[in-house]
Amino acid sequence: MKKYVWPSVKLTLVFIVICSVLYPLLIALIAKAAPGGGKGETVSVNGKVVGYANIGQKFTDDKYFWSRPSAVDYNAAGSAGSNKGPTNPDYLKLVQDRIDSFLVHNPGVKKEEIPAELVTASGSGLDPDLSPAGAKVQAKRIAAVRKLNEAAIISLIDKQAEKPLLGMFGPAKVNVLKLNIELDKLK
Amino acid sequence: MNTELIGVVVTFLLTVLLAFPLGKYIAKMFAGERTITDFMNPVERFIYRISGIDPKKGMNWKEFLKSMLAINMLWLFYAFFLLLNQSHLPLNPDGNPNMTPDLSFNTAISFLVNCNLQHYSGESGLTYFTQLFVITFLQFVSAATGIAAAVALFNGLKHKTTDNLGNFWDIFTKSITRILLPLCIVMAVIMAFNGSPASFDGKDTITTLQGDTVNVSRGPAAGMIAIKHLGTNGGGWFGANSAHPLENPNYVTNMIELIAQVLIPIAMLFALGFYIKRKKFAYVIFGIMTVGMLFLIVPTMNWEMHGNPEIAKMGILQATGAMEGKEVRFGPAASAYWSIVTTIISTGSVNSMHDSSMPLSGMMQMLGMLINAFYGGCGVGILNYYIYIIIAVFIGGLMVGRTPEFMGHKVEAREVKIAALVTLLSAFLIKGGTALAAYYFVKHGNADWTVQPANWLNNPGNHGFSEMFYEFTSSNANNGSGFEGLGDNNIFWNVTTGFVLILGRFLPIIGPIAIAGLLAKKKFIPESSGTLKVDSLTFGVLTFAIIIIITALSYFPPLVLGPIAEYFSL
Numbered sequence: 105m106k107k108y109v110w111p112s113v114k115l116t117l118v119f120i121v122i123c124s125v126l127y128p129l130l131i132a133l134i135a136k137a138a139p140g141g142g143k144g145e146t147v148s149v150n151g152k153v154v155g156y157a158n159i160g161q162k163f164t165d166d167k168y169f170w171s172r173p174s175a176v177d178y179n180a181a182g183s184a185g186s187n188k189g190p191t192n193p194d195y196l197k198l199v200q201d202r203i204d205s206f207l208v209h210n211p212g213v214k215k216e217e218i219p220a221e222l223v224t225a226s227g228s229g230l231d232p233d234l235s236p237a238g239a240k241v242q243a244k245r246i247a248a249v250r251k252l253n254e255a256a257i258i259s260l261i262d263k264q265a266e267k268p269l270l271g272m273f274g275p276a277k278v279n280v281l282k283l284n285i286e287l288d289k290l291k
Numbered sequence: 292m293n294t295e296l297i298g299v300v301v302t303f304l305l306t307v308l309l310a311f312p313l314g315k316y317i318a319k320m321f322a323g324e325r326t327i328t329d330f331m332n333p334v335e336r337f338i339y340r341i342s343g344i345d346p347k348k349g350m351n352w353k354e355f356l357k358s359m360l361a362i363n364m365l366w367l368f369y370a371f372f373l374l375l376n377q378s379h380l381p382l383n384p385d386g387n388p389n390m391t392p393d394l395s396f397n398t399a400i401s402f403l404v405n406c407n408l409q410h411y412s413g414e415s416g417l418t419y420f421t422q423l424f425v426i427t428f429l430q431f432v433s434a435a436t437g438i439a440a441a442v443a444l445f446n447g448l449k450h451k452t453t454d455n456l457g458n459f460w461d462i463f464t465k466s467i468t469r470i471l472l473p474l475c476i477v478m479a480v481i482m483a484f485n486g487s488p489a490s491f492d493g494k495d496t497i498t499t500l501q502g503d504t505v506n507v508s509r510g511p512a513a514g515m516i517a518i519k520h521l522g523t524n525g526g527g528w529f530g531a532n533s534a535h536p537l538e539n540p541n542y543v544t545n546m547i548e549l550i551a552q553v554l555i556p557i558a559m560l561f562a563l564g565f566y567i568k569r570k571k572f573a574y575v576i577f578g579i580m581t582v583g584m585l586f587l588i589v590p591t592m593n594w595e596m597h598g599n600p601e602i603a604k605m606g607i608l609q610a611t612g613a614m615e616g617k618e619v620r621f622g623p624a625a626s627a628y629w630s631i632v633t634t635i636i637s638t639g640s641v642n643s644m645h646d647s648s649m650p651l652s653g654m655m656q657m658l659g660m661l662i663n664a665f666y667g668g669c670g671v672g673i674l675n676y677y678i679y680i681i682i683a684v685f686i687g688g689l690m691v692g693r694t695p696e697f698m699g700h701k702v703e704a705r706e707v708k709i710a711a712l713v714t715l716l717s718a719f720l721i722k723g724g725t726a727l728a729a730y731y732f733v734k735h736g737n738a739d740w741t742v743q744p745a746n747w748l749n750n751p752g753n754h755g756f757s758e759m760f761y762e763f764t765s766s767n768a769n770n771g772s773g774f775e776g777l778g779d780n781n782i783f784w785n786v787t788t789g790f791v792l793i794l795g796r797f798l799p800i801i802g803p804i805a806i807a808g809l810l811a812k813k814k815f816i817p818e819s820s821g822t823l824k825v826d827s828l829t830f831g832v833l834t835f836a837i838i839i840i841i842t843a844l845s846y847f848p849p850l851v852l853g854p855i856a857e858y859f860s861l
Contacts, residue, residue, distance in 0.1 A: 108361035111460055114342035116365055116432075119467065123431040123518075124424045127472065128489075131479045131514040135489035142489035144509055144537060146497075154500045156507055158486050158536040161499040168501065172619070181494060181506035182414050183531035185616040185644035187776030189754035190599045191857055195615075200605055215606040220598060223607060224615040227534030227626075227643045233619035235611050273298035274542035275611070275622035284500055 147281060149288075155281050156180075160232035166209060167249045168284045169234070169242050172221050173202060176229035186225040199223050210245045217241050233277040236265045252290060260286055295624035298542065299592070302628070306550045307557060314561025320469055321442050321462065322566060328469045338464055346464075349455030352808025355443050356801055358459040359436060363403060363797075366432060370399035370425045374417075383418035384493025385508070390416065397785035397792075402429035404796035405437055405524055405668060407639055407771035408762075408788060410780040412530030414508040419491060426526060427515045431475075434522025434555075435466035437670030440800045441559055442466075444677060447807030448698055449567045451815035456808060470555070471521060478517035478551055486540035489513040512538060520551035523669040525639030525771040533629075533642040534618055545621050545642060549629060552638040556666040559673055569698075572826035576676065579831045583665040583838070587655045588631045594649040595627035600861050616644030627652065634659030637668030639771025646749065646758065646774040650861070653757055653774070654854035660768035661721070661846050662838055668769060671796075674803040676834075680825070681710040681806060682841070683834040687823050696822055700810040713802040717767050718845040720791045724763035725849060729756065731783060742778035749776025753860065757853035762788060767795035 135142030145157040155161050162178040163171050171178065175186040188195035202223040203215060219238045221231075239261045247254040264286055265278045320326045339346050350358065373380065374395040378388050390398060394410055401408040402425065411417065417426065443456040483489045488509040495507045512528035516538055519526060529535040539545055557577070564573025595617075598609030612623030621629075626643035633640055634656045645656055659665065664675035681697065685707045688695025695702040728747075731738065736745030748755035758774040765772055766788040773779070779788075824830060 105361070108358050109365075111342050111344050111358070112362035112365045115338070115344070115460060115464070116362065116369070118338050118342060119432060120424065120428055122467070122472070124428045127475070127479075128423050128427065128511045128514045130476065131483060132489045132491065132511055134480050135483035135513060138484045138486075138489070140486070140488075142483055142513070143492050144488045144495070144507065145486050149500070153497055155497055156495075156537075158540045159507055160536065161501070161505065162503055163501055165501055178503075179505055181508055182412055183508075183529050183535050184412070185531065185534065185647060185775070187644055187646040187749050187774070188615060189646060189750035189757075189776070189857070190613070190615070190649055191601060191752075191754060191860055192750045195750075196601050196605075199602055203605060203607065216608050218607055220602065220607055220609040220611050220614040221619055223602070224613075224617075226614075227616045227618050227641070228529075228531035228536060230531070230536055231618050231620075232536055235619055237610070238619075268294040269298070269542045269546075272294055273301060273546070274625060275295055275619065277619050281500060288500075 147285065149285055154285070157279070157281070158232055160230045161281055163280060163284060166245060169239055169246065169280050169287065170222070171280045172231050172234065173223065173225045174229040174231075175225045178230060180230055183228045183230055185227045185229060210242065212244050213241055232279050232281060234280055236261060236276055236278055239278050239283060246287070256290065257287070260290060295622045298546070299624050299628045302546045302549050305546070306553050309550065310554055310557035311561055313554065313558035315565055317470060317558055317562040318565035320465065321445070328473065331468050335464055335468055339460070342460070344460045346458050346461035348458055350458055351454045352443070352456050352804050355456045355459050356804055359439065360797070363436065366429060367399055367403050370403060370429060371395050373421055373425050374398055377418045377421045380418065380420045382420035382423070382491065384491075385415075387415055387418050393782045393785035394780060397789045399425070400789045400792045401771065402426055402524070402526060403433060404769050404792050405433035405522070405637070405671070406766065406769040406792050406796070407519070407524045407526030408766055408773065408792065409526055409771070410785060413528050414530055419510050422510065422515060422528065427518060430515070430518045430522050430524040430526070431467055431471055434471055434518070434524065434669040435463050437668055438466040438470065438555070438559070439463045439670070440804060441670035441673045443804050444674060444807045445563055445566045447811040450811065451699060452813065453811050456804070456811070471518065474521050475514065475517040478521060478547060479514040481547060482516050482544060483513040485544045487513040487516055487537055487544070509537070516548070517551070519640060520548050520638065521555060523552055523556065523636055523638045525633065527640060533640045534644065539642055541620055542625075545625060548640070549632060552640065553632055553636055553666060555669050556636050556672045559670060560666070563673060569826055575826055575828060575831040579835050580665045580676070583662070583835065584631065584635055587635065587659055587665070588628060591631050591652045591655045592624055592627040594652050595623040599649065613649060616647030618642065630656050631659055633772055634770060635662070635665040635667070636672060637663060637768055637770045639765065641772050644775060645761070645772055646776045650754070650854045650857040653761070654850055656772070657761060657764050657850065657854070658842065660764045660770045661842050663768045664838065671769070671800060675799060677803045677806070678710045678713050678799070679834055679838050679841075681706060682714065683830065683837045684823065684825070686837065687830065687833055691821070691823065693821055696816060697810065697825060699815045699817065700813045701816065702810070706806045706809055709802045709806050713799050714841060716794065716798055720767045720795060721760070721763045721846070722849060724766070724787055724791055725760045727787065728759045728763070728783070732759070740783060741781040744783070747778045749778070753853055753857040757857065760849050760853050763791060766791040769796050
C-alpha cells in the first residue's frame with residue numbers, strides 16, 4: 105500500500121499549490137485589468153454607486169420600469185429561482201395574481217400584450233434584463249406618472265435596447281437599471 | 292430562422308470545430324509525440340521528482356486502479372476535514388459557518404466524484420478558502436481522474452496484447468498540466484473580462500436607485516467557473532449556478548460555457564480515433580452520440596420555446612417562451628439547449644431552473660442522465676459507452692452465432708458479467724433510492740430532521756415525485772443538476788445520495804477498466820470475414836438500439852409516474 109500512499113500525498117500537495125493557490129492568484133492578477141478590476145462592474149449616478157451593471161435590482165415604484173418577479177426579492181447576498189413546476193396550482197395562482205396586479209397598475213394595457221417574463225420569476229432571482237417588449241408595455245404607465253410623452257419613452261427604450269450578439273445570436277434585451285437611470289435624466 | 296436558434300446551432304458547430312484539433316492534440320500528447328506544450332516538460336519532471344514517481348513505469352489494470360483509488364480516498368478525507376472546519380480557516384470575509392457533518396460528507400463526495408450535487412448555496416455555505424482548496428481543487432483532479440481512466444481504456448485498445456494500461460500518475464498529471472490548466476487560464480481570463488468577479492473582496496453593500504440597501508456576494512469566481520465547465524463538474528460558485536449574472540454575465544459567456552463543457556468529452560472521442568488508429572470507429576461513435584443528443588434537444592427546445600400551456604390559458608402569449616426559471620439574456624432556446632447538454636455530459640451546471648421546465652423537457656433531462664453516454668462526462672463518458680458496446684458485442688455475437696469478439700479479443704462470460712452488473716447497478720441505485728425516499732415521504736412525514744420529509748417537496752403530485760427521482764438520477768449519473776425545489780439539506784438526502792454518488796462513480800470506472808485490462812491480456816485474433824465489424828454503421832445502430840432498450844426497460848415506470856403523468860395532466 106505504501107507504494108501508492110506516498111506518491112498520492114505528495115502529488116496532492118503539488119496540485120493544491122497549483123490549482124488552489126497559483127491559478128486563482130494568476131487570474132485575480134490578470135483580472136485587475138478587466139472592467140471593475142475583477143470586483144464586479146458597478147454603475148454610478150453623479151459619482152455615487154447605485155448598483156452592479158449585471159445584477160438586477162428591485163423596481164416596484166410606478167415611475168420606474170419594473171424588473172421581473174424574483175424568488176429572492178433581488179437580495180444579491182443569495183440567488184435562486186422559484187423552482188415551481190409548470191403545473192403547480194399555487195404557482196399558477198401566483199402568476200394569475202401578477203397578471204391582475206399588472207393590469208391594475210397599467211391601465212390601457214391588454215392582457216395579451218404582457219410578455220411572459222413580467223409574470224414569471226427568473227432563474228437567478230437577479231435577472232438584470234427585460235425583453236424590449238417587456239419594457240415597452242410599461243411605457244404608457246410611466247408616461248402618465250412622469251407626465252411625459254409616451255413616444256419619448258418608447259424611443260428611449262429603443263435606444264437602450266441591446267441587439268442580439270453581433271446582430272445574429274441570442275435574444276434582444278434591455279438592462280433595467282441602466283434604462284431607469286436614463287429615464288431619470290429624461291425631462 | 293430566428294437569432295436564438297442560430298445562436299444554438301453556431302454554438303454546437305463551434306464546439307465540434309474546436310474539439311477536433313484538441314482531440315488530435317490529446318492523442319499525440321498521450322502517445323508521447325512532440326506537441327506545443329512540451330515547454331511543460333521541466334515542470335512535470337520537477338513534479339515527478341519531488342513526488343517520487345517514475346512516469347515511465349507501466350501499470351497493469353489492478354495497479355492502475357489502486358493508484359487511482361488511493362489518491363481519491365486521500366482527497367475525500369482532505370475535503371471532508373476542511374469543510375467541517377471552514378469557519379476557523381482564513382479567507383472567510385463573509386463569516387460563513389462550518390458545514391454540518393452530513394453536509395460535509397455529501398459535499399466532499401459530490402465534488403470528489405465530479406458530480407457537484409450541491410445541498411448548499413455557495414454564497415453562504417462555503418468560504419473563499421474552501422471554494423478554492425476544496426471545490427476548485429477537486430474540480431481539477433476529479434476531471435483529470437476521469438481523463439486518466441479513459442486513457443487507460445485507450446491503451447488497452449491500442450495494443451494487440453498488453454498488460455500495460457499506462458502510468459496513472461503520469462497520465463493524471465499531464466491531464467492537468469497539458470489539457471485542463473492551459474484551457475482554464477484562457478477561459479477564466481475571458482470570463483473575468485466579461486464581468487465575472489476574480490478578486491478576494493467579500494460582500495459589497497450598495498443602495499439601489501430606488502433606495503433599497505442590498506448586499507452583493509462576490510469572490511474569486513472566474514477561475515472556478517472555467518474548470519467547472521471544462522472539467523464537466525458543474526458546481527456553481529453562486530447558488531443559482533450559471534443562471535447567476537456574475538457567473539454567466541452575457542450571451543458570449545453563455546456560448547463559451549456551453550462550448551467548454553462539451554469540448555473535452557467530444558475531443559476525447561476524436562482522440563480515441565487518432566490514438567488507437569481507428570478513426571472510423573470514433574466517428575461512428577460520435578455520430579451515434581450526436582443523433583442521440585439531437586433526439587433529446589430538438590423536442591426540448593420546441594417545448595420551452597412554445598411556453599407553458601397553463602399560462603397560455605390565462606391569456607398570456609409568451610412570445611419569449613416559458614420564462615419561469617429562465618434569464619432574459621439567454622432566452623428559451625439557449626436555456627433548453629443547455630439543459631440537455633448539461634445532463635448528457637454530466638456537467639450539471641444550469642443556466643435555467645430545471646424544476647420549472649415543461650414536464651417532458653424534464654423527462655428529456657432525466658433521460659440524458661439515465662443514458663449518461665451521449666458524449667458523457669470528462670473521460671468517463673467513453674467508459675459508459677464502452678459498457679454499452681460490450682453488451683452490444685455480446686448480443687451481436689449471439690445474433691450471428693459466434694463467440695463475441697471486440698477488436699481482436701474474445702469477450703467472454705467474465706467481461707459480460709461485469710458489464711451487466713455495472714448497467715444493473717444504476718437501475719438499482721436510482722429506483723431503490725427513489726423508492727426509499729417516497730416511503731419516508733409517505734410514511735414518516737414527521738421524522739425529526741432539519742427538513743421534515745413532509746416538507747421535502749416544493750411541488751405537489753407527479754412533479755413532486757419527479758423531484759425525488761431526479762435527485763437520485765443526478766447522483767447516480769454524477770451529474771449534479773437538480774430539481775432544486777427539493778429540500779435536500781438534511782441527513783436523509785445527504786447520506787443516501789452520498790452513497791449513491793460514490794458507487795455511481797467508481798464502479799462504472801472500475802468495471803470498464805477491468806474489462807479493458809482483461810481483454811487486452813488475451814491472445815489477439817486477427818479479423819476474418821466472420822468478425823463483427825465494430826466500426827461499421829450497423830454496429831453503431833445496434834449499440835444505439837441497445838442503449839434505448841436498456842434505458843426503456845429500466846426506467847419506464849418511474850418516468851410514467853413523474854413527468855409523463857404530469858404531461859397528461861396539462
